[in-house]
Amino acid sequence: MTKPITEEAITNLYCDTFPTSLTIADLGCSSGPNTLVAVSEIVKVVDEIRRKLGHKSPEYQLLLNDLPGNDFNAIFRSLAGFQERMKKQMGDGFGPCFFAGVPGSFYGRLFHAKSLHFVHSSYSLKWLSQVPIGLDGNKWNIYMASTSPPSVLKAYYMQFQTDFSLFLKCRSEELVAGGRMVLTFSGKRSEDRSSKDCCSIWELLAVALNEKVGGGDL
Incomplete structure (x- = not known):
């Protein structure tokens, strides 16, 4: 469902500016076999477009962000094999790609001002920066539940508003003029904040x- 949205966003960005270097940030990258999937798909879209247009490949700066406790070493160990596979898939004239791990919370500045062309984050912004204040009445629950009082629902809402x-x-300070951002959230069909759409x-x-x-008591 989100892939066409991401493809449209990166296509419009590239065709509007034709950058010679492209900086892409994946926020909440985690670690494991799926870590590099998002950035690789974005790069593939750009490479396909630039070949059709007969343009030289841009240089790619791929910035992988997560909290400091993330296993960045596992990501770094996988990069050599990943780069080799990408070169085989893309053929001559592709790249180069430069990777960097950026530990830290995305609820603060992470990158230089006006340095990012494209920001991607998938199912990461559901995690708040802290436990909301005012959960004393949420007895025996660890999130918003059907038994949670209205004050608890408001506390989570206010914390999300602040964080987002x-x-x-x-x-906005880190994106270049005309940059793009694609954020994927889990959501609810119901207006009831304690519904079980995504919280059961x-x-x-x-x-x-x-x-x-x-x-x-919890």
Whole structure:
């Protein structure tokens, strides 16, 4: 569902500016076999367009961000094989690609001002910068649940508003003029913030934790 949106965004960016170097940031990259999938798909779209237009390949700066506890060493060890596979798939004239790991919270500045052409983040902004203040009444729950009082729902809402506003402010300073950003969220079909559209797993986990501690307060 999100792939056509990402492809359209990077296509418009490239065709509007034809940059000789392209800086792409993946925020919340994690580690493991899927870590490099997002940036590789973005690069493939650009390479296909520039070949059709007969342009020289831009140089790619690929910035991989996550919290400092992320296993960046595992990512770095996989880069040699990844680069080799990309060269085989793309053929002559592709690249080069330069990678960097950027540890830190994306609820603050991470990159130089006006340095990013494209920002991508998939299912990462659901994680807040901190536990919201005012959850005292959320007894036996670990998230918004059907039994959570309105004050708890408001606390989560306010924390998200604060975090997301800060995220957008920071990225607005880091993106070049005409840059693009694609963010993927999990959402709800219902206007009820405590609906089970995307949160039922947390209620089930809370039940399991309560059973484990003998029904005590969490």
